[in-house]
Amino acid sequence: MIELRNIKKSFGQLQVLKDISLTINDGEVVSIVGPSGAGKTTLLQIMGTLDNADSGSVIIDGINTSSLGSNQLAKFRNQHIGFVFQFHQLLPEFTAVENIMIPAMIAGKSQRQAKQRALELLDMLGLKERASHKPAELSGGEKQRVAVARALINNPSVIMADEPSGSLDTKNKTELHQLFFDLRDKLHCTFLIVTHDEQLASITDRTIHLKDGEIVADELKTVTDADSQTN
DSSP states (O other), X not given: OEEEEEEEEEETTEEEEEEEEEEEOTTOEEEEEOSTTSSHHHHHHHHTTSSOOSEEEEEETTEEXXXXXXXXXXXXXXXXXXXXXXXXXXXXXXXXXXXXXXXXXXXXXXXXXXXXXXXXXXXXXXXXXXXXXXXXXXXXHHHHHHHHHHHHTTOOSEEEEESTTTTSOHHHHHHHHHHHHHHHHHHOOEEEEEOOOHHHHHHSSXXXXXXXXXXXXXXXXXXXXXXXXXX
């Protein structure tokens, strides 16, 4: 589903990623953990085609993204990848439904099509009554659910999330974590999540441990372990 081959990335003299090779399977919920400065966010950005590696390749759904021009890459990213960030990144002047519609409009959907799908997602996420509210009128948990809906609107094959529960309280964290698994099962998405949250990392299907720009452990949970942690 996603294959990284010999990814290297430096900023000046600092080598942030050191020859990373990794395969993510379709339908996995994968957490990426490690201390600050380990290269987690840089790795996620390269996998999400938001940044370029110095060398190596990123293959998503059989397509080598390094072979795409900038316009092709932007179109590919819009159609194949959804993003969720720690602080929502919602546009304050737009309502919840309008924020969700934006990626669909960029993809060329009509306003009617985009709005219909956005409302369906809001209903799925229990926010139908909040469609006309602007971000300032939503709670932290509601804003993050709107951000998740925005990530889902173009039916991407993978959702990439950077510290998605980092700004939430315990209740909203737990609900968001469970939401990822519910969406994986319902929509058959793959989830890649950079997190410092030990509780989230403990329940994902797989945990990639980074340290000093290298993968130091790749922990695949057993079905029994995953069941016991989510029950």
